[in-house]
Amino acid sequence: xxxxxxxxxxxxxxCGRTDLRCGIDGLAAIVQEQFQMDPAERNVxxxxxxxxxxxxxxxxFEGNGYLLL
Numbered sequence: 001x002x003x004x005x006x007x008x009x010x011x012x013x014x015c016g017r018t019d020l021r022c023g024i025d026g027l028a029a030i031v032q033e034q035f036q037m038d039p040a041e042r043n044v045x046x047x048x049x050x051x052x053x054x055x056x057x058x059x060x061f062e063g064n065g066y067l068l069l
């Protein structure tokens with residue numbers, strides 16, 4: 001369970017618009033295909049912004065699975 005943000009080694013922010021209707025698998029695929037990064041890297045927070053500037057989603061791999069924020 002995610003307690004605080006002290007445990008992140010990196011925070012990656014995706015610039016531009018991302019389709020936030022996709023779930024965990026869709027965001028993991030976006031991270032892997034568009035950014036050529038490993039979405040299963042531990043302690044890395046991936047943040048994506050939707051078409052509206054007031055909505056973001058975060059994706060974190062915690063070792064035993066993904067957490068969608």
